[in-house]
Amino acid sequence: MTGQPQGAHLVGSVNYDDAETTIRTAAEVLGGHLKRIPDGEVGPRFHWILFQPDVLAEADGIERVGDHPIPVKMLDARPVRVADGVDPATIEFPPLGYAAAAIESYALFRRLREEGAVPAGVRFQVSLPTPLAVVGAFFPAEQRAAIEPVYRAAMYRELDEILAAIPHDELAIQWDNAVEFQLIEQVEYRGKPAVEPWWGDDLWSGLIARSAEQADLVPDAVEVGFHLCYGDVAEKHFVEPADAANLVRFANGLFEASGRPITWLHLPVPIERDDEAYYAPLAGLALPDGTELYLGLIHREDGAAGAAGRIETALRYAPVFGVATECGIGRAPAGTTEGILTTHAEVATAW
Template identity: 80%
Template sequence: MTQPQGALLVGSVNFDDAETTIRQAAGILGDRLKRIPDGECGPRFHWIMYQPDILGQAEGIERVGAERIPLRMLDARPVRVADGVDPATIEFPPLGYAAAAQESYAVFRRLRDEGAVPQGTRFQVSLPTPLAVVGAFFPEEQRAAIEPVYRAAMYRELDEILATIPHEDLAIQWDNAVEFQLIEQVPYRDKPAAQPWWGDDLWGGLTARSAEQAGRVPDDVEVGFHLCYGDVAEKHFIEPKDAANLVRFANMLVAASTRRIDWIHLPVPIERDDDAYFAPLDGLQIGDTELYLGLVHREDGAEGAQRRIDVALKHAPVFGVATECGIGRAPEGTTDGILRTHAAVAAAW
């Protein structure tokens, strides 16, 4: 193959509503996309940052800090289990993912019926891993106890999505970012991890969680994974030395999963068009799982993407293209250009 095949929209898109996202994605990328997300608009614009506002509504949960930390319409303060409260007794309210998916799917179906979305395209719902939310917003000493409580709440969201959206139309993507913060030993809120709340085996614990999350999705629904190094102000929390840890995680996940993994997405930093970054892809062992490389960047467009593609093709002869993370925080007015870059460098399926 001399050109990537297909494109993936990782999740967030910098439009104000689902209809604009779906129309523009389908109109510009068309048969290059197997799946279209709703763009994670509204309070979901900054990935999981809206979850503390929801979690803070639960009895037994407190916000940390007296002063609100504003992030557009959100309060970014973390949360904690109140003193004397057994985490197992906490009942989280609906997390918002199922309600958003149902609302956006109605738009997706209408646009497909109108012919604006190609038949056979699936509606993509992106969900954060439970570990990501717990690791980002709860104090370290509470994470082991609260993780199963939050995980159960997330699985209720997933089950509602599965019950209300036809399986032949649905694709679920699990977003893994905090996992790579742990793997790379990057301190969160300037504090290094002091205890292994993820279990005795970091790699085994993280990939087993992801394999379990894949297994919660029925075989007639597609499932994929976005592996991520963060996207705050369009910057990673650390620049990966190369793709080795991404490849290791992907291989372990596919080996551990009891069901087919339909796609895996790996990020590529903008400055990496060298063999050293892509060489670990020689050891990728994911069978017929679709591989997407996040090598599209708004700053250097199709020319920069093509430089990275030319090197990547030496190590991964079959892959599609994507951005390295969602583009929900991209500058206003740049989104169509980013979508057109995908179209310029990738062939149709």
């Protein structure tokens, strides 16, 4: 390895049963490597957005698709739809659960910081899915254009509640973009082709405009970052990216369209990619001054040794970056989490 990255980033989910274990362990193992710590997305959030259909189905006018539940631990993975004859604009979604979880976990984070378990200056990180992600994953294609504004308003209410409850100089918001890359790569959720241009006249501009809006909703005193994702079901991407070109194109468009600075950007790196072809597009990343770049090149399967090979190649095209896993580790095998966290510290320096 010809150089060493600086700093580490936890994408969001961590495979512990409770937020206190997540926060304590992350602070103990990674310490000065982290600028922000999430709560691990514990409980029903363990599988990213899979708990949202259970929440959305509580709204009048929303029904489940299929007669039999699809159990995933405590969740029912069946999608949802707007019932026949119901105007989507009249639907009132209940609280989505993100604000309540964030407020509860922040109180714990603050207590642990006061006890000295969390270093001073580290922020509390809240990861939110883009509204497009939930709509694209769980509603039928022909209903997405009409229901997206309704769900988006509900998610923005969650954000407003978080911003009202947590001091801005202690908060970091991460927007998770995954379904966006399913659309870009023409791989639709649940294996169905994207047949309805519900994102607008142009796919790229429609997706980037949405993310820029979400960045701009976050006040300047609050950090905002983006996790660009190719999925993580059974520790596999929905499609393996040919290289980092689409990630770079999206990021550059976001930097240009956003009205506020982006604090950090996270990009995934597949485990088998230590070749120059994958990383070469990073040379064209127009990373603004002050924006942190994290490459998700840590994998539990090959630890520090495997990460070192990917780091060596990445440094040729991105001379300054921190490290991360390619997605959250909330569904990593039991007993592997601390080893994954330790790998971050082994391959990167502290801030």
